[in-house]
Amino acid sequence: xxxxxxxxxxxxxxxxxxxxxxxxxxxxxxxxxxxxxxxxxxxxxxxxxxxxxxxxxxxxxxxxxxxxxxxxxxxxxxxxxxxxxxxxx
Amino acid sequence: xxxxxxxxxxxxxxxxxxxxxxxxxxxxxxxxxxxxxxxxxxxxxxxxxxxxxxxxxxxxxxxxxxxxxxxxxxxxxxxxxxxxxxxxxxxxxxxxxxxxxxxxxxxxxxxxxxxxxxxxxxxxxx
Numbered sequence: 527x528x529x530x531x532x533x534x535x536x537x538x539x540x541x542x543x544x545x546x547x548x549x550x551x552x553x554x555x556x557x558x559x560x561x562x563x564x565x566x567x568x569x570x571x572x573x574x575x576x577x578x579x580x581x582x583x584x585x586x587x588x589x590x591x592x593x594x595x596x597x598x599x600x601x602x603x604x605x606x607x608x609x610x611x612x613x614x615x
Numbered sequence: 616x617x618x619x620x621x622x623x624x625x626x627x628x629x630x631x632x633x634x635x636x637x638x639x640x641x642x643x644x645x646x647x648x649x650x651x652x653x654x655x656x657x658x659x660x661x662x663x664x665x666x667x668x669x670x671x672x673x674x675x676x677x678x679x680x681x682x683x684x685x686x687x688x689x690x691x692x693x694x695x696x697x698x699x700x701x702x703x704x705x706x707x708x709x710x711x712x713x714x715x716x717x718x719x720x721x722x723x724x725x726x727x728x729x730x731x732x733x734x735x736x737x738x739x740x741x
Binding site for chain 2: 527528530531532533535536537538539541542545546548549554555556557558560561562564565568569571572575576577578579582584586587590591594595602605606608609611
């Protein structure tokens with residue numbers, strides 16, 4: 527039963543990543559593109575945790591943590607650049 | 616008892632997957648710029664939360680140890696998602712609204728995205 531549910535969740539998050547990729551390509555504005563990229567980061571974290579659950583290893587949690595931090599920092603830096611023209615004033 | 620926890624884990628996984636796909640579909644489907652912010656920042660974060668709960672329950676039931684890595688990821692994501700949403704909303708306001716089209720800012724006189732930093736030096740300092 528867990529295997530079936532895990533496969534369902536895998537399919538859901540893979541489809542989400544594809545939809546986000548489509549949004550990144552077709553966005554009409556740079557802010558939309560930042561938003562779609564941020565969503566891709568979150569979905570990638572979910573996929574990594576799912577993969578760790580399916581394999582029964584813990585090594586993916588560190589990778590997911592690093593991706594979470596990098597995603598947050600890069601999104602804030604890009605938004606900051608859009609707002610002020612530079613990142614560190 | 617094992618079967619009960621299996622049902623709980625499978626339920627968390629299904630709920631997480633549904634929330635994740637709803638969030639991304641909302642990002643594609645919603646028309647307004649500002650309402651498009653809702654789908655990924657709320658629904659997708661809940662989707663990740665469901666997957667992390669499933670992972671914690673799985674570690675506790677099947678591998679017989681308490682896993683706190685997921686708690687760290689959950690805490691970090693739930694702290695940072697509102698901050699990124701706030702920044703992206705600020706970018707929307709900054710790029711698409713003028714000080715005239717925004718409502719009155721009240722005490723602050725002017726919206727923060729249109730306020731120039733104080734003591735700004737333009738060009739190289741002599």
